[in-house]
Amino acid sequence: MNPVENNNAARYAVGIDLGTTHCVLAWRALDQEAPETAIEVLPITQLGSPGSVVESQQLASLMYLTHPNELSEQALSLPWNSNSNSNVTGSLNQPLGSIAQNLGAKTPIRLVSSAKSWLGHTGVDCKEAFLPLDSVDEIDKVSPYEATVAYLCHLKNAWQHRFPDAPLAQQKLTITVPASFDPKARELTAEAAQEAGLNQAILLEEPQAAFYSWVFDNADTWRDQVQLGDVILVVDVGGGTTDLSLIEVKEDSGELSLERLAVGEHILLGGDNMDLALAYQVKAKVEAQGKTLEMWQINALTHGCRAAKEALLTDTDLQTVPIVVPSRGSRMMGGGLRAELTRDEVITALVEGFFPKAAVDEVPRSRPRSALSKKSLPFAQDAGITRHLAKFLSSQAPENATAFSNDPLGVNGNNPPAFLKPTAVLFNGGVFKAPILAQRVGENLNRWLEESARPAIKHLSSADLDYAVARGAAYYGTVREGNGVRIKGGTACAYYVGIESAMPAVPGMEPPLQAFCIAPFGLEEGSSAANSPEEFALLTGQSVEFRFFASKTRRDDQVGTVLESWSDDELMELPPISAKLDDLTGASGQGVTVTLQAGVTEVGTLKLEAVEVQGQRRWKIEFDVRDH
Numbered sequence: 001m002n003p004v005e006n007n008n009a010a011r012y013a014v015g016i017d018l019g020t021t022h023c024v025l026a027w028r029a030l031d032q033e034a035p036e037t038a039i040e041v042l043p044i045t046q047l048g049s050p051g052s053v054v055e056s057q058q059l060a061s062l063m064y065l066t067h068p069n070e071l072s073e074q075a076l077s078l079p080w081n082s083n084s085n086s087n088v089t090g091s092l093n094q095p096l097g098s099i100a101q102n103l104g105a106k107t108p109i110r111l112v113s114s115a116k117s118w119l120g121h122t123g124v125d126c127k128e129a130f131l132p133l134d135s136v137d138e139i140d141k142v143s144p145y146e147a148t149v150a151y152l153c154h155l156k157n158a159w160q161h162r163f164p165d166a167p168l169a170q171q172k173l174t175i176t177v178p179a180s181f182d183p184k185a186r187e188l189t190a191e192a193a194q195e196a197g198l199n200q201a202i203l204l205e206e207p208q209a210a211f212y213s214w215v216f217d218n219a220d221t222w223r224d225q226v227q228l229g230d231v232i233l234v235v236d237v238g239g240g241t242t243d244l245s246l247i248e249v250k251e252d253s254g255e256l257s258l259e260r261l262a263v264g265e266h267i268l269l270g271g272d273n274m275d276l277a278l279a280y281q282v283k284a285k286v287e288a289q290g291k292t293l294e295m296w297q298i299n300a301l302t303h304g305c306r307a308a309k310e311a312l313l314t315d316t317d318l319q320t321v322p323i324v325v326p327s328r329g330s331r332m333m334g335g336g337l338r339a340e341l342t343r344d345e346v347i348t349a350l351v352e353g354f355f356p357k358a359a360v361d362e363v364p365r366s367r368p369r370s371a372l373s374k375k376s377l378p379f380a381q382d383a384g385i386t387r388h389l390a391k392f393l394s395s396q397a398p399e400n401a402t403a404f405s406n407d408p409l410g411v412n413g414n415n416p417p418a419f420l421k422p423t424a425v426l427f428n429g430g431v432f433k434a435p436i437l438a439q440r441v442g443e444n445l446n447r448w449l450e451e452s453a454r455p456a457i458k459h460l461s462s463a464d465l466d467y468a469v470a471r472g473a474a475y476y477g478t479v480r481e482g483n484g485v486r487i488k489g490g491t492a493c494a495y496y497v498g499i500e501s502a503m504p505a506v507p508g509m510e511p512p513l514q515a516f517c518i519a520p521f522g523l524e525e526g527s528s529a530a531n532s533p534e535e536f537a538l539l540t541g542q543s544v545e546f547r548f549f550a551s552k553t554r555r556d557d558q559v560g561t562v563l564e565s566w567s568d569d570e571l572m573e574l575p576p577i578s579a580k581l582d583d584l585t586g587a588s589g590q591g592v593t594v595t596l597q598a599g600v601t602e603v604g605t606l607k608l609e610a611v612e613v614q615g616q617r618r619w620k621i622e623f624d625v626r627d628h
Contacts, residue, residue: 013172013477015209016155016201017470018148018189020116021239021272022058024470025155028478030172039216039471044158047099050075054098057467059154063112063147064100065132065139071095080157094142096154101303106326108299109135115151117240117377118144120178120185120266122575145192152196169197172477176469178243179205179492180266182550182574183606190603202525203604204476207234207245208260208487210428210462212472215258215485217463223256225460226424231261232460233422235389235441236469237429242267242385244392246422247487260489262420262552264392269380271306271431274350277383278305281349282323282339291337293325300326305341309350312343313434319343347436355440358386360419360448361394386444393448395553395569396420421449424458430466490522491600494557496571498547499534515549515571517561518608519598528599531611533560537591538610538619541582546608546621548574559598577608577621592617 010030017024025042041057048054050071066076076095095103104111112131119126129141142150152175159168175198177189186203193201211234215222226232226249236243244264250257279302283293293301301323308321325337364382380388397418425445432438438459445457462468479486496515519529549571551557563571594610601607608621 010170010172011166013474013481014159014168014174015204015470015473015475015477016152016173016175017206017209017467017473018116018151018175018177019061019238019469020114020241020270021061022466023061023151023155024058024467025159026467026470026474027171028474030478030481039474041467041470042159042162044097044155045079045161046097046154046158047076047078047095049099049102051077053078056098059097059151059158060101061113061115061151062096062100062104063115063142063150064095064103064107065110065112065135065142066094066103067110078157080161094150096150105300105303108132108296110139111299112142112147114240114272114377115144115147117268119148119188120181121377122182122184123378126188145188148189148192149195152193152198156196156198169200171200172480173198173201174204174209174473174476175201176206176209176473177203178241178266179207179245179263180241180243182266183495184575186605190605202480202602204473205243205245205260205263205489205492206238206469207236207243207263207428208247208489209469209472209476210234210236211245211247211258211426211487212475212479213464213468214426214460214462214472216471216475225458226256228256230423230458231420232424232426233393233445233457234426234428235432236427237270237385237431239271239430240268242269242380242388244389246396246420256485258485258487260487260492261555262392262396263492264388264552267380267388268377269354269383269385269388270429272302273379273383274354274431275302275306275309277349277353278302278309278341278346281345282325282341285339286325286337293337297325308341309346310430310433312341312346313350313436350434351436351440354383355386355437355444356384357440357447358384358390358444360390360451362387363391364388386441389441389444390419390448393419393422419448419452421452421454422457423455424460426460426462428462428465428468432462433465488522488524490524490527491519491606492521493550493552494521494554495519495598495606496549496551496563497596498549499536499562512564513547515563515566517557517559517563518596519600519606520558521551521555523598523600525600525604526602528597530559530597532596535593535595535613536610538594540592540619546577548577550574582619594619 012027013030014027025044026039027042028039029037031037043055043057044059045053045055046059109132118124126144129143131142131144156168175189175193177186190203218225228249228251230249232247234245245260246262248259248261250259279298282301282305283298286293304323308323311321312318320340320342323339323341364387366381397420427438442457442459449457464471478484494517496517499514499516501512501514516534518532523529551571553570593613595613597609597611599607610619610621
């Protein structure tokens with residue numbers, strides 16, 4: 001299909017899966033007369049090696065920081081480089097995608113990865129240039145935010161190279177984010193899109209996008225495959241993260257409708273962990289031969305194990321894949337070490353290591369952390385994805401039975417332990433291209449359900465595990481035009497601001513803190529919550545700070561609900577929100593009586609405003625980039 005001539009109006013719904021390990025772009029024509037128009041995945045033009053232009057349906061989320069004398073400008077030239085109109089503010093002239101992966105395998109200290117995971121890290125300034133971690137001082141580093149902008153710029157240029165008459169900035173664009181992203185991570189993603197010139201982009205949670213893809217692929221039958229009261233569990237295991245969501249089938253005006261009910265924690269655990277586990281398994285084989293591997297070789301080995309894993313798990317006739325470990329120096333003999341991975345080794349390592357049999361009341365294992373550690377991502381300590389799943393389902397049980405129409409908690413049956421009991425499951429992510437891994441998750445779910453006298457879970461088949469998120473995001477663009485079923489969801493959390501209680505000073509005792517609800521669970525995009533009934537004194541003319549909390553389980557709290565106490569599992573504290581509030585009257589440091597009003601933008605980011613009680617002034621409380 002070829003886009004028609006652009007007339008400054010959206011002709012296409014475009015979805016971008018801005019993945020931890022890969023990016024994918026899918027699109028669909030916005031043609032009201034052709035509701036069954038196919039969703040296409042864009043072959044992304046990129047460099048495979050210096051001077052060699054290739055196309056792939058995935059762009060590896062990798063950037064290679066070249067040495068000034070390493071590669072010529074011609075070697076890095078892409079088809080759109082000669083077009084001055086393709087330049088985008090904030091883009092970096094560094095190789096991305098396949099070439100970055102190939103060059104980085106040889107020189108990993110110059111390879112930038114996991115930018116998306118850093119955006120979701122609460123303990124860093126994502127606009128600070130610190131990637132790659134642990135690289136030498138002579139390498140000019142980049143920030144996670146800069147890398148994200150660069151990936152979006154590349155995708156924009158690749159689209160416009162293919163479709164010059166339909167600028168991406170004028171299409172219905174949806175960018176996906178993990179369901180577990182906090183408000184700041186979502187804001188950073190939206191800001192990166194704006195810097196890439198994609199101001200009209202909106203955000204969509206990845207598990208929802210995967211489910212939208214399933215709905216599109218089953219347009220004529222999805223209502224036959226699920227029924228009123230079904231609670232669908234979406235298990236999305238990507239390259240770097242595990243994302244869990246629950247979607248309930250409800251009824252609206254006599255028609256089946258869908259509502260996203262809950263999302264899990266931001267779990268940094270996925271296919272990359274599996275590749276690393278296999279790399280260390282091969283490392284042990286090599287070292288058993290009396291050889292020693294350096295860290296750069298282990299990094300390169302990880303890429304080889306990824307390819308071997310995919311081959312062994314998808315080709316049932318293949319039993320062994322050779323692994324070549326790159327080497328340099330005379331003591332490493334012959335320019336390379338050789339080992340192998342077998343199908344049985346891969347299955348044992350991944351199934352038992354990452355999808356173990358678990359009880360539904362198990363929790364992920366943890367160990368005391370060292371007082372000092374290197375700067376790093378907050379990786380999951382427990383590799384057992386099934387234990388993280390058990391914790392997620394159990395966390396939805398307390399005090400939430402009224403939120404569901406088919407009693408999935410089993411509260412009427414008194415079947416301990418209490419956990420939310422899904423009736424169907426949809427798998428997403430390249431990890432599940434190995435049927436044995438989805439099978440193991442299904443075995444755990446069915447055992448938990450059987451213990452509670454519940455029917456076995458229904459498996460919803462996904463046709464495209466690698467591209468479902470991008471395809472679903474493209475379909476969502478047409479859904480927003482009124483063509484298709486929309487998943488109701490809104491915010492995945494209820495949000496609270498901390499209120500310090502007034503009390504006389506007592507040595508060694510901090511004033512009690514209350515949590516004041518400012519935005520209820522499920523606040524829809526483009527809507528605002530009611531003004532808070534409580535009035536506050538707000539200092540103007542200087543920066544102030546709000547302590548901010550979120551709950552994924554308190555679905556019934558409304559604006560003004562005050563919590564005197566809570567458990568760590570009930571409320572989680574988010575990074576403080578700094579507000580830079582100008583005094584429009586010229587008098588700084590004065591207390592202004594305000595109420596608070598929260599809302600969700602059309603883009604899908606949370607906003608918070610302080611509204612003057614005795615006047616017309618409003619102050620937007622900005623979600624500043626993390627700086628602590």
